[in-house]
Amino acid sequence: MMNELENINETVHREHLIKLAKKYGTPLYIYDFFKIKKQYMKMKNAFSGIKNLIINYACKANTNLNILKFLQKLGSGLDTVSIQEVELGLKAGFKPKKIIFTPNCVSIQEIKKAVGFGVRITLDNLSILEQFGENYSDYSVGIRINPHIMAGGNLKISVGHIDSKFGISYYQIPHMKRILKNTGLKIEGFHMHTGSDISNIKTFLEVSKVLFQTAIDFKNLDYIDFGSGFKVPYTKNDIKTDLTSLSNYITEKFKKFCKNYGNKMTLIFEPGKFLVSESGYFLVHVNVIKHTTSTVFAGVDSGFNHFLRPMFYDAYHCIENISNPNGRFRFYTVVGYICESDTFGLNRKIKEIREGDILCIKNAGAYCFSMSSNYNSRYRPAEVMILNGKDFLIRKRETMQDIIRNIVEINM
Incomplete structure (x- = not known):
């Protein structure tokens, strides 16, 4: 079993977290904005050899407006997947052309709204591509290609395989070309994203080959978009994406491609988890210790309604008892208060x-x-951010008014 006790991020200490729990109550999300900046700069520096580089934050990871505003000030662009995320991005101060809208299985009406906002748009199916071309032949778009590559931490976060709902199959490129010719629609770039938690950089190398082979046949492209999927460590000795090796390879191949293509292009990445995952801490209060014939449960004041990843993805998250740092280690299964199977960590040494x-x-x-x-x-x-050593409430805890706000009561 893994030892759950690890060092808290260098700018957030155990005593600080306890004070915040007392000040704001639990359950409580806390984000260290120094860590977000550190991750952003790490990626920017890793690809410093590429002159035209854009890092777009994949905001589905965390759409708190203050996180968006912070990344916008750092120079980030924005990757969005819904029209609501587009609107949040605009509200956060992103210029329309710094936002890429890459939806999946949405209606043409939602895409028309994106046109109205003037953002960049990436399309990923032939039907919508044809409808879009008939209505907006003068509005250049990006194309998301499905490379038929299995990648990611598990099947639920693998999105580039042959049976995935995402992207236009690279076998359908002849059909795509016919639509472009028939409608006069221009494309400005190609995009791929094969999954999340990718530790083996060979996956990115395979993707780069498909991307470059596809793009070389199209004139006047502006960018190549690699998406993201970089794995972050979830334990002290966990594996992660080797960003240095990856950047060395991608930089070399991208420069070679641009030379063969005969035009300088922009390279885009769309990290989400890489930028914000490690910045976050979730604090919960232990309601009860419950013994059964074989298990000791620690029941807390939260559940998968607040923190779904362990139940949905079988994700592992380190759990530390910050109230008793000098206690002896024992084994616990940490569970929530939801009336379902609701486990944060099974048989953990804490x-x-x-x-x-x-x-x-x-x-x-x-x-x-x-x-x-x-x-x-x-x-x-509630959500709290830590910036320059100070804490700020960035989302209030909900109340019963939030639960019933949109309910329409009918007299019976």
Whole structure:
């Protein structure tokens, strides 16, 4: 079993987290903005050999407006997948052309709204491509290609295989060319994204070959978009994407492609988890310690309604008892208060947990609050950011008014 006790991020200490739990209550999401900046600069520096580089934050990972505004000020662009995310991006201060809208299985009406906002658009199916070309032949778009490459931490986050709903199959490129010719629609770039938590850089190398082979046949392209999928560490010794090796290879191949293509192009990445996952901490209060014939449960004041990844993806998140750092290690299964199977961590080695203790669940910055719900009519938690050593409430805890706000009562 893995030792759950690890060092808290260098700018967020155990005592600080406990103070925030007392100040704002639990359950509570906390984001260290220094870590977000550090990750952004790490990626920017890794690809510093490419003059025309764009890093677009994949905001589905966490759409809190303050995170968007912070990344916008750092110079990031924005990757969006819904018209609502587009509107949030505009509200955060992103210029329309710094936003790429890459939806999947949406109606042409939603894409028309994106045209109205003036953002960049990436299309990923032939039907919509044809409809778009008939209506907006003068509005250049990007094309998402499905390379038929299996990648990602598990099947649920693998999106580039042959049976995926994402992208236009590279076998359908002749059909795509016919649509472009018939409608007069111009394309400005090609995009691929094969999955999340990709640790083997060979996957990115395979993707680069398909992308470059596809793009070389099209004139006047502006960019190549590699998406993202970089794996971040979830434990102290966990594997992660070797960004240095990847950047060396991609930089060399991209420059060679641009030379053969005869035009300088822009290289785009769309990291989400890489930028914000490690910045996040989720604090929960231990309601009860419950013994069964074979298990010791630590039941907390949250559940998969707030933190879905362990149940949905079988994701592993380190759990630390920050209230009892000097206690002896014992084994616990940490569970939530939702009336379903609701497990944060199974048979974990954690410093002795007592009722009333505060547990810290790490890597809580990406796909955690953004996937939360009101299941069991529970309130969504508050969110706090730490910036320059100061804490700021960036989302209030919900109340019963939020639960019933949109309900229309009928007299019976």
